Amino acid sequence: MAGKTISAYTDEETARLVGQLAKVEHRTPSQIAAAALGFYVRLPPQAHAALRELAAMDSPEDMNLMLREVTRAINRSAYDAALRTAAPQVREKYGDTLRTEEDIEAEAVRLTARRPPEVRRRTVHPSTRVADSEARPRSRRRR
16 A cells, blocks of 8 residues: 655654564564554544543543543444354354344353263273273372
8 A cells, every 4th residue: 555654753662662563463563553543533523632631631540531532432332343253154054043132142152161981881890891991990189
């Protein structure tokens, strides 16, 4: 994709955080900055003004509250998008059989339940006529 290079000045802490995030995400600081700018410029003017007001208040508690709320909204939107993407596949596989929350929950439990391990048959030794597990009791002592 063709793009344009722009530069920005930021404080040391933000630059450090961008560097850390770039390492974790295996991206460049430029890619992190481009994503952040792309998000910010698409916000409405009221959001820009509110962000400036929060920054001017210099209240870490208020800033953290705002960040949590934004994070919730982003996660909720991503979840809704994933549901819209998965819905046709679910309908194709299950049709209209999952009509209630109970139907959905029961199917989720069925799909995620661990299957019990196969039960081993106990063999009986011909000379003792006792099951192997009984013929050789296990020691309860731990090593």
